[in-house]
Amino acid sequence: MFGRFMPTEGKFFEIFNEHAKCIVSASEELEHLVDNLSEAEVHKQRVQANEKAADKLTHETIDLLHKTFITPLDRDEIHKLITTMDDILDLMEDVATAVSLYDVQAMTSEASQLAHICTQTAKHVQQAVNMLSDMSQARQILAACEEIDRLESEADRVLRSAMSKLFREEDDVKTLIKLKAVYELLESITDKCEDVANIIEGIVLENA
Numbered sequence: 001m002f003g004r005f006m007p008t009e010g011k012f013f014e015i016f017n018e019h020a021k022c023i024v025s026a027s028e029e030l031e032h033l034v035d036n037l038s039e040a041e042v043h044k045q046r047v048q049a050n051e052k053a054a055d056k057l058t059h060e061t062i063d064l065l066h067k068t069f070i071t072p073l074d075r076d077e078i079h080k081l082i083t084t085m086d087d088i089l090d091l092m093e094d095v096a097t098a099v100s101l102y103d104v105q106a107m108t109s110e111a112s113q114l115a116h117i118c119t120q121t122a123k124h125v126q127q128a129v130n131m132l133s134d135m136s137q138a139r140q141i142l143a144a145c146e147e148i149d150r151l152e153s154e155a156d157r158v159l160r161s162a163m164s165k166l167f168r169e170e171d172d173v174k175t176l177i178k179l180k181a182v183y184e185l186l187e188s189i190t191d192k193c194e195d196v197a198n199i200i201e202g203i204v205l206e207n208a
Helices: 012-035 037-067 075-101 109-131 134-168 173-207
Strands: none
Touching: 012 037, 012 075, 012 109, 037 075, 075 109, 075 173, 109 134, 109 173, 134 173
């Protein structure tokens, strides 16, 4: 009875898409930050602006869940997807903050590689999210998720190589500690993107 007076569907997919844009934008700013430490503060602020915008979208989604009688996907899936996407941005902000907080003076080619992989992974997250409203594109969605998995594995490989090189060649203990933290945070972004891909794969398998 009360369902007739409550909104149906909601603009969940639109919010997902806006959130995914924030993820890509923040990842690009983070990559610029890693590659241009002289402009780190500017890029850090832009990463933080994207994180704040995405945070509002997350709260809007959760609020909409409470107001919407019929949702386009399972409620738990919607909640899990938007909060895990938000975790990606939190980690990006963590990297930007760590570079500033630890006063990192120089980056390595491995850090640049990891930042680049983060951007590529973020773009595939956006691609998968953008297609989520149309289950006729299930095959393409799953292909994007597979690419996220592949990129996460590549990030793992780069991290292992970076750590090995760092402990072999870096004599300054402070620099070693700083770069180790940055490497691990960057790689954790791809882990969280893979978590999003797993959630999306589950949604597709249930709804396609």
